[in-house]
Amino acid sequence: MNAVSEVIQDVLEGNILSKKPWKRKLFVRLCIVGFTLLGAYGLYLDAQIKHRFSGSIWQVPAQVYARPMQLSVNAEITRTEVKDELALLGYRKASDVTSSGTYFFTTNTLVIYRRAFHFPNGYESARRLKVSWNGNRIVSIVDLSSQVSIKQTQLEPWLVSRLITSNREDRMLLDQQSVPETLIDALTLTEDKDFYHHHGIAPKSILRALVANVVAGKTVQGGSTLTQQLAKNVFLTRERSLVRKAKEAMMAIAIDARYSKDRILTAYLNEVYLGQNGDNAIHGFGLAAHYFFDRPLNELPIQNLALLVGMVKGPSYYNPLRYPERALERRNLVLRILFENNAIAKNDYEQMILSPLGLDPSGTLASGKFPAFMEKVRSELADILAQPSLRESGVKVFTTIDINAQRRAEKALVSTLDNKQSSVGVELNGAIIVSDNQTGEIRAMVGGRRVGFKGFNRALNAYRPIGSLAKPIVYLTALEDPIQYNLATPLTDSPLSLPDKDGRTWQPQNADKKFRGRVPLITGLTDSLNVPTVRLGVEIGLKPIIDNFYRMGVKSAIPNVPSITLGAMALSVFEVNQVYQTLANAGEYAPLHTVNSIVSAKNALLWKHADFKAQVVDEDATYLTNYALHQVTQTGTAKRVGSTFGNTFMAGKTGTTNDYRDSWFAGFDRRNVVTVWVGNDDNKTINLSGASGAMPVFIAYQKLQEPKSLTQRFPSSLGIAHFDSHTGERIFPGCGSTLSVPAILDVLPTEATSCNVSSPSTNHAKKEEKVSWWERIFGN
Secondary structure (H helix, E strand, O other), rough: OOHHHHHHHHHHOOOOOOHHHHHHHHHHHHHHHHOOOOOOHHHHHHHHHHHHHHOOOOEEOEEEEEEOOEOOOOOOHHHHHHOOOOOOOOHHEOOOOOOOOOEEEEOEEEEEEOOOOEEEOOEEEEEEEEEEEOOEEEEEEEOOOOEEEEEEEEEEOEEEEEEEEOOOEEOOOOOHHHHHHHHHHHHHHHHHOOOOOOOOOOHHHHHHHHHHHHHOOOOOOOOOOHHHHHHHHHHHHOOHHHHHHHHHHHHHHHHHHHOOHHHHHHHHHOOOOEEEEOOOOOOOHHHHHHHOOOOHHHOOOOOHHHHHHHHHOOOOOOOOOOHHHHHHHHHHHHHHHHHHOOOOHHHHHHOOOOOOOOOOOOOOOOOOOOHHHHHHHHHHHHHHHHOOHHHEEOEEEEEEHHHHHHHHHHHHHHHHHHHHHHOOOOOOOEEEEEEEEEEEEEEEEEEEOOOOOOOHHHHOOOOOOHHHHHHHHHHHHHOOOOOOOOOOOOEEOOOOOEEEOOOOOEEOOOOOOOOOOOEEHHEEEEEEEOHHHHHHHHHHHHHHHHHHHHHOOOOOOOOHHHHHOOOOEOHHHHHHHHHHHHHOOHHHHHHEEEEEEOOOOOOOOEEEEEOOOEOOOOOHHHHHHHHHHHHHHHOOOOHHHHHHHHHOOOEEEEEEEEHHHEEEEEEEEEEEEEEEEEOOOOOOOOOOHHHHHHHHHHHHHHOOOOOOOOOOOOOOOOOEEEOHHHHHHHHOOOOOOOOEEEEEHHHHOOOOOOOOOOOOOOOOOOOOOOOHHHHHOOOO
């Protein structure tokens, strides 16, 4: 050790070439050992770099997208709906429509430069299209580049949310092709002018920074290249020391030796820190473009790119949201550097430095969006992607949400409850779900009055008695036996006493406390009469009613007691919506869901929702039930729906529970099922019926959109039949008190030939009236 110390002392004193041979030999050996260790350490660092760069460099949040809007020839979609979607996606009005993300609308024509996007079924490049309407129907779509007519296209989906990883870092990965050249020029000219010429480190820059710092007596200038910054950010800590700086330099040299300049620059563009979004760190230019401007990076003008580049030096200090003056000054400095290096023309430079910052931070990265819907998405993802690491690999999750429908649902619920609040003595709350009739795709979900609150989700987790929303399933179950029951079958409406599960006597009452003697089956449902419904349920048996509820999607336990016919079962809004989706879809069950497909960060399809459907209840009986539910909106407890929307026909049912604790409404048009619950979280009386509480939310929602009138057709076995409204016997049209309703003709007695002739008792009926009942009511 003494010999080594002597050699080291000689080196420090400048006596490297000592006259003592043994010292020279020892020095050479020490150099060999030192260089060997340094080389080994360099190989170790290189292995670290290779391992990191060959896999996933970062944990990347899952990106959650809304459903893409489909535009197809003959599709019924209004221009207003398309305009709303374009506004949501950040398309810009432009008279020339020559760049991606622009459009121009005339009365019946849309010219749009649709953005490129990698959809689950493949990549679609940017495309200039002309879409033409006749009324509310698309009649043609033309690709303006090739002048070829196409049948359909789709707009890129809106980014709903990003499921942030455990390290709270958020980024939106860019590839080399999506990076504007001006951004590269601005970044390299401002931060590392010799980037394409040095080998990872720039000795001149380091020396220049060292001199400046010594003169100033503090750190005023950095000499790190972009490659060094990348090495520090990806592999090292923020510690300030010579050892860390040396390690940074070695890693930068290794990175530069192993990878191309373009690969290094792309990695830097994805890694660089550019600010905070609440608790989440904003990394990379791709995400920063969306956060500060709500636009893709490749659509930003040069002055916006310059602002982002200027923030690299100090994201907090130059934050344009907090310090706009600093940010503006820094942006203009970057623009001046571009001008002085002939990257932009003088006229452009002079205009750009006078332009405002142009921030639009209110878009796709706002926190707390649609928490009720996102809770369901997370629940489904937990089942689909069992490995948590997959959810942190940058997967793209394509969901079913219609953002415009979601916002309409939020507005309808909040505004209606605000209006009702002053007339009740307790705090109102509510929930609403909108789903697609045929597919079961959930278009909107609101879990409470505070729409952005991530707390209790009443749409999924509040289980409440459903009141008269249960009645359609009672009548559906009866109508599945067409020999015994049709819409004209008389039901008894007289006092009834039944033992309950505790041995006490239960005596159901109608809402008006009156009894009508006998009423047609359809009247029992349209007028929501309790006593005839209970009698019918007991007559056909409770088990088949309960079985139908389960077949139609209910998961909660249903007690085997007569009061279930009036809704004495605790279900969620989600379960009720599933039941009514099955009704609206002619008895065909399609599971409600929020996730349609998942693709990897490299756009490989990982999972796709199975298009499962099953006919779980009789189609004919379902159509008859839906006819009655349409009558509910015309003459029954929901007639305000019919009077509000005129010739736009819908079906629906009100529901009210004991002591007015719960207010329900479930209804549907041709496209969607809407289920609404209004109540109090502490189960207090709200003094609102289904018609006065939940139904106004439904009406408010429909007013905010353009509902699609029901146009369903009956199966071939159905037609219009004429009955005596008192006896239920089939009669000649126009005789006595005639009730004309759809029925399954094959099981009815033949129609009487005149008012004086009774219908024969036979099951072979004429079918001259096999027409669509919707067609009779609504026209073609």
